[in-house]
Amino acid sequence: MLPPCAKLAETFTTKGASRIQINMALQGTPIMSAPSLHAHPILVAGAGIGGLTAALALARHGFRVTVLEKASQLGEIGAGIQLGPNAFHVFDRLGVGDAARNMAVFIDRLRLMDALSGEQIASINLGEAFRARFKNPYGVVHRGDLHKVFLDACIAHPLVELQTSAHVTGYDQDGSGVSARLADGTSIKGCALIGADGLWSKIRAQMLGDGAPRVTGHSTYRSVIPTEDMPEDLRWNAATLWAGPKCHIVHYPLSGWKVFNLVVTYHNQAPAPVAGQPVSHEEVARGFAHVHPMARKIIDIGRDWKLWVLCDRNPTDRWTEGNVALLGDAAHPTLQYLAQGACMAMEDSICLADEIAGRPDDIAAALTSYQSQRAQRTAHVQLISREIGDHIYHPSGVHAALRNSIMGAKSDEDWCNVMAWLYDGPKGDVSVRG
Numbered sequence: 497m498l499p500p501c502a503k504l505a506e507t508f509t510t511k512g513a514s515r516i517q518i519n520m521a522l523q524g525t526p527i528m529s530a531p532s533l534h535a536h537p538i539l540v541a542g543a544g545i546g547g548l549t550a551a552l553a554l555a556r557h558g559f560r561v562t563v564l565e566k567a568s569q570l571g572e573i574g575a576g577i578q579l580g581p582n583a584f585h586v587f588d589r590l591g592v593g594d595a596a597r598n599m600a601v602f603i604d605r606l607r608l609m610d611a612l613s614g615e616q617i618a619s620i621n622l623g624e625a626f627r628a629r630f631k632n633p634y635g636v637v638h639r640g641d642l643h644k645v646f647l648d649a650c651i652a653h654p655l656v657e658l659q660t661s662a663h664v665t666g667y668d669q670d671g672s673g674v675s676a677r678l679a680d681g682t683s684i685k686g687c688a689l690i691g692a693d694g695l696w697s698k699i700r701a702q703m704l705g706d707g708a709p710r711v712t713g714h715s716t717y718r719s720v721i722p723t724e725d726m727p728e729d730l731r732w733n734a735a736t737l738w739a740g741p742k743c744h745i746v747h748y749p750l751s752g753w754k755v756f757n758l759v760v761t762y763h764n765q766a767p768a769p770v771a772g773q774p775v776s777h778e779e780v781a782r783g784f785a786h787v788h789p790m791a792r793k794i795i796d797i798g799r800d801w802k803l804w805v806l807c808d809r810n811p812t813d814r815w816t817e818g819n820v821a822l823l824g825d826a827a828h829p830t831l832q833y834l835a836q837g838a839c840m841a842m843e844d845s846i847c848l849a850d851e852i853a854g855r856p857d858d859i860a861a862a863l864t865s866y867q868s869q870r871a872q873r874t875a876h877v878q879l880i881s882r883e884i885g886d887h888i889y890h891p892s893g894v895h896a897a898l899r900n901s902i903m904g905a906k907s908d909e910d911w912c913n914v915m916a917w918l919y920d921g922p923k924g925d926v927s928v929r930g
Contacts, residue, residue: 537562537657538852539676539686541664541699543570545639546824546841547692548646552590553849555655559856562684563656564676566663566693570647575720576750576757577639578735578835581632581919586842587645588632595645600635601749604733610900611740614788618903619734620911629912630919636735636748636757642838664693666702667820674819688819688859690848692841695807697826703817709807709829713765714885716806716832717780719758719798723749726756727793735835738791739899741892743783745794758798759832760784761806763890770805777801806831808882811875813867821863823848828874833884836877836918843922844870873922 538554540547543565551561579600587596606620620626622634650656663679667689674689691699695709723731730736730747738745743762750757762783780801784792808829815822824841848866855862888899906914 534559534673534687534856536673536685536687539564539664539674539684539689540692541676541689541697542692542694542826543567543647543658543660544692544694544824544841545643545646545838546826546845547690548643548650549586549590549842549845550690550692550823550848551656552592552646552649552653553845554852555650555653556590557849557853558655559849559852560655561657562686563650563658564662564664564678564684565658565660566679568661570658570660571640571643575639575718576748576759577637577642577838578748579635579637579642580835580839580915581627581630581634582921583839583842584632584635585921586839586846589846590649592645592649595648596637596642597633597635599641599645599751600633600637601733601751601753602633602635603735603748605735606634607732607734607736608903609736609738609791610896611738611743611745611787611791612896614790617739617900618906618911621908625908626912629916634735636750638750638757639838641751664689664691665698667699669818669820688821688852688863690821690823691826692823694825695829697822699820700822700826703820703822704812704814706809706812709769709809711767711769712806712808712831712885713763713767714761714806714831715764715766715770715783716759716761716804717775717798717801718804719801720750720755721758721797721799722755723753725797727797730790730794731756737889738787738794739889739896740784740787740791741896742890743787744889745784745787745791747794758794760795760798761832761889766805768805769807770803773803775801775803779803808878811871811878813871813875815867815871816860816863819859819863821848821866827870828878830874830878831881831885833889834877834881834918836881840874840877844874847922869922877918 537560540551540563543563551563554561587593608617610617627633664676665679666677668675673687675683675685676689677683691697735748746759781795784795808831815827823844830837847869851862851866
């Protein structure tokens with residue numbers, strides 16, 4: 497007797513089903529009706545975390561997807577990234593939960609320190625009670641490791657095609673679908689186009705024409721060091737933030753405790769965007785001469801520092817045009833202060849794929865629904881991230897003392913209540929978990 501999966505394949509073969517339908521059936525993927533298996537794939541511009549998540553989510557609903565990446569090689573720059581429980585909800589929905597957990601470091605606490613006094617302001621326990629409340633852990637990962645989880649899943653999926661050296665510069669659309677225009681003068685036809693092409697999105701530029709991102713004047717410097725170089729009295733299994741006047745310092749372990757991620761930020765009125773520029777130790781140290789010696793030690797051990805000047809945009813509720821939609825940083829670029837940029841892009845992907853799967857023959861309506869479901873939540877994250885940077889991490893004097901008093905008085909249960917709107921997932925429920 498044939499095993500169930502082989503029997504299923506035999507049944508489909510005798511009924512004349514396509515190879516795509518058979519693969520979908522064997523993977524347990526919902527099978528779309530013939531009119532919904534569009535003649536052209538859904539195009540995704542950008543193969544970052546947001547683009548690959550969208551591709552995987554759509555493929556798991558049975559859609560063919562072509563990912564167009566402008567770089568000649570697939571990869572991700574940057575260092576550490578923090579992942580709240582809402583990120584793990586998405587991993588589970590996409591079938592990569594085990595892979596994501598295997599490469600994450602599960603920290604015990606979030607610690608907020610006073611960078612002037614060296615004293616602890618607040619500590620949030622991320623142990624059993626936190627995990628039980630949010631049904632998932634809080635983790636930290638290397639951005640490249642997380643990207644590889646999604647890249648490997650897309651490579652393995654028969655409905656995902658990845659194209660490099662394919663820089664999408666614009667689009668045209670008519671009643672038959674969308675054509676993505678490439679920098680080499682060619683174009684690729686799709687039934688829809690998802691702009692997951694980041695802060696400087698060409699798709700957004702054509703759709704909205706709203707100019708360059710907003711430069712915040714905050715400069716962030718990143719370094720990764722071997723764990724043995726981290727002072728022993730600072731090797732905490734925590735995501736630790738030292739808050740000081742117009743500056744802060746973050747550190748946490750990565751990659752199975754092989755390295756520590758260091759991120760330091762200060763207000764220096766930087767006038768123009770910068771991304772990944774090597775800088776000297778002296779430039780980094782200049783913004784932290786006023787902090788406690790214990791915090792300053794972290795600057796001293798950094799090496800190979802790289803600079804980013806932080807940018808974002810004002811929230812907008814216009815992410816779609818016909819069969820074209822924006823996703824992740826292309827739609828709602830967010831400052832790092834709530835550690836939710838990648839998480840929001842991944843949530844976008846689940847929502848977008850679910851909406852298209854629910855209305856496969858009216859993609860424009862599906863994209864409009866996606867936008868309406870995501871715009872308010874992501875705007876909330878954008879605006880709260882700005883407020884945290886200005887009024888929680890960087891104040892001085894009486895303002896800082898008030899922060900310390902209020903935040904230091906909260907219990908672990910209080911903190912869970914404060915964070916519930918974010919970590920429960922969209923609409924304050926478990927809808928992304930399926």
